[in-house]
Amino acid sequence: QQPVQSPQAVILREGEDAVINCSSSKALYSVHWYRQKHGEAPVFLMILLKGGEQKGHEKISASFNEKKQQSSLYLTASQLSYSGTYFCGTERVGAAGNKLTFGGGTRVLVKP
Amino acid sequence: DVKVTQSSRYLVKRTGEKVFLECVQDMDHENMFWYRQDPGLGLRLIYFSYDVKMKEKGDIPEGYSVSREKKERFSLILESASTNQTSMYLCASSFLRSGRQNRKKPYNEQFFGPGTRLTVL
Numbered sequence: 001q002q003p004v005q006s007p008q009a010v011i012l013r014e015g016e017d018a019v020i021n022c023s024s025s026k027a028l029y030s031v032h033w034y035r036q037k038h039g040e041a042p043v044f045l046m047i048l049l050k051g052g053e054q055k056g057h058e059k060i061s062a063s064f065n066e067k068k069q070q071s072s073l074y075l076t077a078s079q080l081s082y083s084g085t086y087f088c089g090t091e092r093v094g095a096a097g098n099k100l101t102f103g104g105g106t107r108v109l110v111k112p
Numbered sequence: 113d114v115k116v117t118q119s120s121r122y123l124v125k126r127t128g129e130k131v132f133l134e135c136v137q138d139m140d141h142e143n144m145f146w147y148r149q150d151p152g153l154g155l156r157l158i159y160f161s162y163d164v165k166m167k168e169k170g171d172i173p174e175g176y177s178v179s180r181e182k183k184e185r186f187s188l189i190l191e192s193a194s195t196n197q198t199s200m201y202l203c204a205s206s207f208l209r210s211g212r213q214n215r216k217k218p219y220n221e222q223f224f225g226p227g228t229r230l231t232v233l
Contacts, residue, residue, distance in 0.1 A: 005154075008152075041225060042155070042202070044222060100157070101171065
């Protein structure tokens with residue numbers, strides 16, 4: 001079952017902040033974040049493994065609330081280079097092995 | 113520099129044709145993955161492999177098969193292409209998690225190839 005990402009799209013001015021949310025209806029082992037620029041392959045940003053854990057990549061940080069089964073990605077003081085589609089991947093433990101499922105993506109456009 | 117390459121960037125096939133998509137990685141990764149990407153649906157896992165000759169079904173394996181005869185190469189096969197298989201296909205690879213985590217927990221950082229845009233007419 002795919003995690004739900006919100007919003008589906010966001011337009012920012014350079015320097016503005018944004019938050020992308022990723023929610024799952026199932027208990028999570030970890031959350032992964034990737035960014036895909038137009039016409040390019042997705043690129044790994046970070047994995048969050050523990051409840052309440054926060055990580056950062058440049059001025060992009062994320063949190064993982066294990067109890068709420070959700071993660072948020074924070075784009076702080078956005079730069080033009082932050083434009084792209086952000087995907088969260090939620091990893092769940094299963095009897096047959098763990099499974100990673102990606103959300104539908106959030107399109108981010110940063111304008112000058 | 114890590115690299116995942118895919119045999120074609122664009123491919124046009126006819127309904128009923130057998131289609132092979134090739135993926136090669138040069139990072140000695142144990143895990144390899146095939147995804148399809150459609151607007152609004154994100155990345156959906158078709159198959160993955162955590163070792164040579166091993167394969168596991170993903171979320172949407174119907175109509176596809178895979179082959180992994182060598183560690184660096186993972187092939188996706190459409191036995192009889194249909195128009196609903198028109199999509200962007202992405203290959204990825206990753207290291208197996210180390211330590212006590214076993215082969216069924218493969219999800220480290222994945223490195224993606226550039227993708228193959230397949231059109232089935």
